[in-house]
Amino acid sequence: MSDLSRRKLIAAGIAAAAGASGLAAADVVAKRYGLIPPDYGGPYGAGETLTYAAQRILTSHSLAREFPPSAISKPPFANEVLSLGEEFKRLQAGGFADWRLAVDGMVARPASFSLAELKSYPSRSQITHMACEEGWSYIAEWTGVPLSHILDLAGVLPQAKYVVYFSIQRDWWDSVDMADALHPQTLVAHSMNGAELPVGNGGPLRLRVPRQLGYKNVKFITRLTVTDDLKRFGAGLGSASPEGGYAWYAGI
């Protein structure tokens, strides 16, 4: 073996060892700070983990852009809503007076709130951009109770890591980490553009997560479950989206 090739071999060995220990260290740090998404497995897990970790490090406290009233999209846009079922129609016929939002899981005081109760709580209004993964978007004014306020009322336990939210549409459920759950702009929205939230936009209640794409903003929510382990829900991938082939994290 010539000197040159020996030197190259040693250099390659050192580089490989540094790379492997770097990856191992990155894995420990990522687990410690919750930088690994629940859909980290599979052929696209590496890219998904890099995206989630990088964006979570960058965005831990950033606020979604807010716009002036003149930026509100006219006419208001409503994406198609698929079959809403008998239970929804019954509640709709009653003016949603019986609509309730339950909060359970890792909370000190499991609770259930009526629409009227939620509307009596301190609210926040914000004019933000709603972008769909397909490419279209609209700007609207959203009003609702900050999710953090509802979580405070229920008393979230310190080991909580995620909030899972369920729609009256059985196939729709999703989850966010605590960075998004406690974010001041994450709302349980009940109004849009100064009026009650239309059914087409997810009324009577929709989770509004303005730093993520449309599909994380689940419509017709009825239940919040606080947890430290997403493996217990559905196929264990964090939401219905990965089960349908879509990423759990939708900040990009």
Add this chain to the structure above:
Amino acid sequence: MRDSALVASSYAMAPAKTVPSRHSALVRVTHWITTLCFLALLLSGVEIVISHPRFYWGEAGNINTPTLFKIPIPASRSSVPTGYGYVLPDQNGWSRYLHFQAAWVAVLTGLLYVISSLFSGHLRRNLLPGGADLSWRSFSTAIADHLRFKPPSEEESWSYNLLQRLTYLLVIFVLFPLVIWTGLAMSPAIASVFPGAVSVLGGQQSARTLHFFVTVFLVFFLLIHILMIGLTGFRNRMRAMITGRGMNKEPA
């Protein structure tokens, strides 16, 4: 056996210089990784566009707002009016996963290439035009030679000519950064951290439209790149980029 004979004959043709590697190992490896990533990004990008083949200018745009232009193809969403009587299958889930994973690999590979090119002298020696080359006269000569399809002389084919240098610099330092920037500007989470990076482009929908146009330019580059390889000896050029061995003459 045949290869070593060819190398020996090229020694004979250019006795004044040792036969260097036409492309360094790093250039070859990063070239092919980038090629694979670009094709993956293009395929998945086309699939994503099919879900909403309409383009807008400004912050927001949807089927209720006027378009900048539409691509006259059927869509993979029934909500998009295309004039076609059918809807293509939804491919956005894996397309988005693949798009971002390929983007990560491409960006990391590009960083490795640019940083090592700075230190190895590849950038200065092979890509930056020499002082004498930057005259109007040599620029017009290079254009005239290309328009006449004049093949490069033996001496010339060992290095990039002025037009090649300018084109590669444009792709590496203008189009690639622009496509990354316009891509990231579509991310609601990135927009929350760097709002100016979105508004300076004209808004989130403008960023999407610009992302499309930069991609069109990159596809133009790819087609001309392949055409030039065909015109100057496909086998020879492919071998140079795969094995690193440069041959001045197409083997008989």
